[in-house]
Amino acid sequence: MGLFPKTIVVACTALGLASCSQMQTDDTFASAKAASEKYRDVDVALAAGYIPDPSGECVESPAGGMGIHYLNMALLEVTRADPRVDGTGTHTDFLNPAILLYEPQEDGSLELVGIENLVFQASWAAAGYAYPPSYGGSEWDAMADNPDTDMDEAHGFTPHYDRHVWVFRDNPAGMIAPFNSNVSCEFH
Template identity: 35%
Template sequence: MPMSSVPRCLWPSCLAAAIAFMSAHLVNASDKLPPELEKLKASLEKYQDPVVAVRDGYFSTLGCVTFASGTMGVHFLNPALIGPVPDPMKPTLLVYEPVGDKLQLVAVEWLIPLATGVKPKPELFGQPFDGPMEGHEPLLPAQLHHYDLHAWIFKPNPLGLFHLVNPDVKCPEGPYTLLEEAPKFVPHHGAQ
């Protein structure tokens, strides 16, 4: 629509919206991470090799998780890191994208089940966790209500650094591709 067909009184609003939209996409598409996430990324570089992740206690969930709105990938879970307080330098899960015959590390995730006794909604890096929500069947039982937070520190995410899914991550067609519906959010009476 040409600007001449937009009433003059709306021009400032349109301009502000356009600037905000462009700024958000420039920040989201940037490879530059905040310093604390750069430090985390450097500490996790060794997990570019998933065999090293397995040796350090991360176990593959096998399936490549995808939603209609985007993909997560293949999750490697370290059960020893599950607890009510997230450690910013020790994510509970590593998330890989199948690329050819290899797995490429794309993101990390912190998962906190409500059963751990977590009270207020957890937060890391100034970002509140998503949830609480049901478990992601078939990988996690629906009854495993939890909070989680993804950080796409190894592959930029056009939807945002902490978004649940990444439209640029792909799962190959095959027996281990799990098309899921978004988990349902559940009440948490201890959350503030």
Template identity: 40%
Template sequence: MRTITRTVIGGLVAALAVGAVALPAQAAPAPDSSSTMNKLVASTRAAVARFQQVDAALAAGYIPVSECTESPEGAMGIHYMNPALIHPGFVDPANPPFLTYGPSGDLWAAEFFEPEVGQPTPMYGSQAFDGPMAGHGPGMPTHYDLHVWVGKHNPAGMFAEWNPSLHC
């Protein structure tokens, strides 16, 4: 599955990136206030509430693209991608292109993703995405991403890449 899904994600994202070069750059970030960011995270949490179990994500067009990802720093989970939600240059807090789940199928995080196409660093409110970074597998493009831990508490922080309290 790993080789097939990496090829699928690489091909889909590459096709989206090629067609997205003409999109406008990300708008200026929202004012940096905890109230503004709390509202933004709450809107993402509310939008993904219907995806608490992986079966709901599958029914909505998300497809599995990784095994459960873990490192000495913690876990990210199993990544599910909805290719229709990848829009370089536009971040929609209510429609994360990726969701991550634990091995038991419970939602861990929303993940925002943009292929790198020469745009400014994408922003989720006042929080910059991580990157640009090389793809994590064959065919995956250089990209930006940001985890938002709306399903499980992350003691390392709401936007940390790894969650040290979770394991595969």
């Protein structure tokens, strides 16, 4: 089989290029969701090597929440954690995400709400890439701490690119927005 399933090629031909692009993006998100479905059970994530963010933080902002990040350090290729998390990772495969996003529930359980990948900017450039990675039709977000502000825009990491994908929780701001107003840290 070619790059795209036959049904998508036929539909794209019939609907035109703009519709084709949207169908490919929808299929990309659906594939990522299906591949991550098993991690709805946090114990499966733990057994697969994911660990809760060592800071214990549940990330929330006026724009919405991200939840608690569960990190796969091997996929991120973390080399140090102090003073900032750094690594050599250039992993961009959303069928095997490096980060899982969980929302704490009132009963103490965790609900999988999204997935994320993160690549370190220096490693990405060293690998020969001139532009940020892209997924879902757009470039990933570039994150670096601004020392002139009180908040840590890079969330404890060295400069990096990241992409949040809200495949398990509807996001009014869009499937790939950094924050989701439908995610809360109320029960953390």
